[in-house]
Amino acid sequence: MAEMTYRDAVAAAIAQEMAHDPSVVLIGEDVGAAGGVFKATVGLLEKFGPNRVVDTPISEQAILGAAMGAAMTGLRPVAEVMFSDFFAVCWDIVANEIAKARYMTNGQVSLPLVIRTANGGGVRFGAQHSQSVESWAMSIPGLKVVAPSTPRDVIGLFAAAVRDPDPVIFFEQKSLYPTKGEVEEGELVDELGRASTRRQGTDVTVVALAAMVPRALDAAEALAQEGVSAEVIDLRSLVPLDVTTIAGSVARTGHLVTVEENPRLCGWGAEVASIVAEECLFDLDGPIVRVTTPHAPLPAADALEDAAMPSVARIVEGVRRSLA
Amino acid sequence: MFLSRSRSGAEAPRGEKGVSRQAAEAPPGQGPRPGTEGPTGGADERAEGREMSAGATSSVGPERDSGGPPGGTQLQGAAPDVPAAGQGAAGRGWSPPAGTGTAPAQVRISLYRQMATMRAFEKRAYDLFLEGLVKGTSHLGLGQEAIAAGFGEAMRPGDYTFATYRGHNHCLARGVPMARIMGELMGRSNGLMAGKGGSMHLTSVEHNMMGSYAIVGAHLTIANGAAWSAKLRGSGQVTVCFFGDGTTNIGAFHEALNFASVYSLPVVFVCENNLWMEYTPIQSVTAVARPAADRAGAYGLPPVVIDGNDADAVYAVASSALEWVRSGAGPLLIEALTYRHGGHSRADPGKYRPEDELSSWLARDPLPRFRARLVESGTDPAMLDAIDLDIDAAVARAVEECRASGPPDTNLVTADVFADGGATWRR
Numbered sequence: 001m002a003e004m005t006y007r008d009a010v011a012a013a014i015a016q017e018m019a020h021d022p023s024v025v026l027i028g029e030d031v032g033a034a035g036g037v038f039k040a041t042v043g044l045l046e047k048f049g050p051n052r053v054v055d056t057p058i059s060e061q062a063i064l065g066a067a068m069g070a071a072m073t074g075l076r077p078v079a080e081v082m083f084s085d086f087f088a089v090c091w092d093i094v095a096n097e098i099a100k101a102r103y104m105t106n107g108q109v110s111l112p113l114v115i116r117t118a119n120g121g122g123v124r125f126g127a128q129h130s131q132s133v134e135s136w137a138m139s140i141p142g143l144k145v146v147a148p149s150t151p152r153d154v155i156g157l158f159a160a161a162v163r164d165p166d167p168v169i170f171f172e173q174k175s176l177y178p179t180k181g182e183v184e185e186g187e188l189v190d191e192l193g194r195a196s197t198r199r200q201g202t203d204v205t206v207v208a209l210a211a212m213v214p215r216a217l218d219a220a221e222a223l224a225q226e227g228v229s230a231e232v233i234d235l236r237s238l239v240p241l242d243v244t245t246i247a248g249s250v251a252r253t254g255h256l257v258t259v260e261e262n263p264r265l266c267g268w269g270a271e272v273a274s275i276v277a278e279e280c281l282f283d284l285d286g287p288i289v290r291v292t293t294p295h296a297p298l299p300a301a302d303a304l305e306d307a308a309m310p311s312v313a314r315i316v317e318g319v320r321r322s323l324a
Numbered sequence: 325m326f327l328s329r330s331r332s333g334a335e336a337p338r339g340e341k342g343v344s345r346q347a348a349e350a351p352p353g354q355g356p357r358p359g360t361e362g363p364t365g366g367a368d369e370r371a372e373g374r375e376m377s378a379g380a381t382s383s384v385g386p387e388r389d390s391g392g393p394p395g396g397t398q399l400q401g402a403a404p405d406v407p408a409a410g411q412g413a414a415g416r417g418w419s420p421p422a423g424t425g426t427a428p429a430q431v432r433i434s435l436y437r438q439m440a441t442m443r444a445f446e447k448r449a450y451d452l453f454l455e456g457l458v459k460g461t462s463h464l465g466l467g468q469e470a471i472a473a474g475f476g477e478a479m480r481p482g483d484y485t486f487a488t489y490r491g492h493n494h495c496l497a498r499g500v501p502m503a504r505i506m507g508e509l510m511g512r513s514n515g516l517m518a519g520k521g522g523s524m525h526l527t528s529v530e531h532n533m534m535g536s537y538a539i540v541g542a543h544l545t546i547a548n549g550a551a552w553s554a555k556l557r558g559s560g561q562v563t564v565c566f567f568g569d570g571t572t573n574i575g576a577f578h579e580a581l582n583f584a585s586v587y588s589l590p591v592v593f594v595c596e597n598n599l600w601m602e603y604t605p606i607q608s609v610t611a612v613a614r615p616a617a618d619r620a621g622a623y624g625l626p627p628v629v630i631d632g633n634d635a636d637a638v639y640a641v642a643s644s645a646l647e648w649v650r651s652g653a654g655p656l657l658i659e660a661l662t663y664r665h666g667g668h669s670r671a672d673p674g675k676y677r678p679e680d681e682l683s684s685w686l687a688r689d690p691l692p693r694f695r696a697r698l699v700e701s702g703t704d705p706a707m708l709d710a711i712d713l714d715i716d717a718a719v720a721r722a723v724e725e726c727r728a729s730g731p732p733d734t735n736l737v738t739a740d741v742f743a744d745g746g747a748t749w750r751r
């Protein structure tokens with residue numbers, strides 16, 4: 001076991017996979033010599049050289065297009081989109097090209113690629129560098145969507161993403177980069193589509209993703225003081241979605257609260273809520289409650305951003321509403 | 325070292341020799357390419373046709389056949405050591421070959437067969453569309469066959485093709501069976517993708533036909549990826565990416581050209597300039613006269629315009645370009661002038677185009693023109709007639725095969741969304 005930051009875990013994960021498979025290449029803006037704008041790719045250029053770690057022009061379409069064409073023809077590219085907000089300038093490549101290629105060609109084309117991106121708020125960057133856009137990706141058939149909450153999961157899930165034969169959008173929550181966690185020694189490879197129960201409880205199921213996981217855990221701690229036993233599930237991936245774990249938990253607790261960093265409308269929690277309503281209605285003893293960022297862009301000032309994003313207090317309040 | 329930059333900082337990017345207006349009006353050092361007639365016959369008509377479209381280039385004479393790297397005129401005030409267009413970067417040293425018709429006889433017969441096959445296939449596809457058997461939409465390349473055939477003939481089996489929704493011919497040029505393509509157009513189970521892609525997405529990985537793409541511009545970036553991969557794998561494969569004139573005005577074009585040039589990728593970009601987007605003449609909405617060639621300099625590439633209706637010329641240029649690119653010298657961008665005989669898609673009669681423009685281009689139809697030249701150079705017309713008959717029979721057989729094959733299994737609706745063969749998004 002060693003303690004590691006989420007940011008260092010990203011570099012360690014990429015290094016693990018590049019060492020594991022010579023067809024893995026890393027491409028993106030400032031990922032090489034600079035070690036990434038979040039310093040999440042430090043040391044990779046030195047270790048793997050400029051053929052496999054490629055600094056690019058500011059050309060998101062060209063970067064993702066190159067990743068796609070390379071994946072079609074024998075490489076396993078890892079492409080970085082510096083901020084997930086920038087998906088908006090290359091969404092055609094993601095949503096129309098990468099996501100549909102296997103389907104449209106009746107299975108002729110396989111795209112084993114990963115698009116890493118820094119997602120979400122909490123760092124006072126303002127509305128164009130802070131969105132949580134995982135729900136954009138989740139709504140596109142053909143994409144897998146992963147968002148780790150711990151350094152350990154960064155490595156295990158990243159390895160799974162790289163080795164997966166499908167295109168995976170890998171959301172690194174940027175507020176988590178400085179956070180630390182224990183990581184076991186040796187190669188780590190997880191399986192996509194397995195949620196993790198981070199805290200067991202009996203009264204309510206709280207489902208969270210990425211940066212909302214530690215917050216949900218804090219809320220569970222606070223709720224324990226008032227005698228409420230909350231179970232906290234870290235989804236880890238949205239596609240595949242681990243309905244089994246969610247449904248199993250709701251069957252025991254009878255209550256569901258989702259904690260989403262994305263803005264309210266069509267956030268991933270809406271899909272989770274609809275599945276539970278459709279398939280687990282008779283397990284429910286209270287309303288499903290969604291705690292989200294409001295239907296608004298994220299503001300920059302700390303006071304405003306903190307008020308916009310789900311806080312521990314709002315999660316606690318959401319749980320109380322579900323239990324009322 | 326692949327994927328490192330193709331040029332050192334010491335080699336300054338070359339200065340463009342001038343904006344298109346001057347360049348096109350008086351191309352310094354650029355005579356018409358010897359041996360290619362160049363589509364000048366329709367030039368005046370085209371210019372008139374575009375008069376009403378008061379675009380920035382409306383006064384530009386359409387003397388677009390003045391391809392080849394320029395003689396070296398430099399921007400006034402440019403540093404003296406700034407190389408001229410086409411001499412400072414990836415495309416340095418390459419110019420389209422002079423003269424045509426040097427291809428071996430059997431290559432020229434093959435070119436003929438290719439073009440005649442494309443022509444017969446697409447005419448039949450159009451009839452089937454009118455009969456309601458080809459559904460949805462389709463974009464024909466009638467009149468543009470020489471480009472697909474010329475490049476197809478020059479490519480090696482391992483080379484990659486990326487095409488657009490107007491990609492039937494590029495697919496045929498790679499040897500994809502007619503019945504599989506027609507079946508795809510007709511939505512039958514024998515289709516290339518069992519009906520899941522349709523006319524605009526023809527793909528046959530088996531033939532290294534890596535796809536037809538229907539979002540304008542996107543596939544140039546994807547073609548780069550295949551070229552990057554080939555370079556990294558040291559496979560010697562070249563990627564050829566076809567697109568239209570309208571595509572030169574979308575961002576992806578510019579991102580892709582810069583990217584290819586920076587990493588010196590083995591890719592040939594072929595702009596099929598048929599003078600029209602869908603219903604808008606390209607000149608009325610483009611800041612330069614030659615939509616691709618006049619942008620080449622911005623990416624360190626030589627401006628090249630060829631007669632895309634001359635199969636000999638296309639084959640000669642394609643062979644030379646492929647060899648150059650295969651040698652590791654970086655990408656090339658080639659603008660091939662051509663014209664679509666029909667409308668943009670479906671049953672569009674293309675009536676928005678001036679009569680005289682159409683007639684002058686019909687007079688330069690690449691197929692009869694090539695046939696006449698073959699006969700002139702000694703090919704027995706009876707042999708060409710036999711090829712034509714052969715093709716007609718093959719098209720008829722292909723259509724029969726499609727008619728006989730049923731609709732695709734509806735289980736395919738959710739097949740192959742993911743690699744496990746299905747659409748499972750949950751557990």
Ligand SMILES: Cc1ncc(C[n+]2csc(CCOP(=O)(O)OP(=O)(O)O)c2C)c(N)n1
Nearest residue numbers: 490538539540568569570571598600601602
């Ligand atoms: C991004 C995008 N914008 C618009 C369209 C609609 N569209 C399809 S074909 C076409 C014209 C393209 O013109 P050009 O590149 O010259 O190719 P051509 O059809 O002449 O072969 C347009 C505008 C599209 N498919 N994609």
Ligand SMILES: [Mg+2]
Nearest residue numbers: 568569600601
């Ligand atoms: Mg066009």
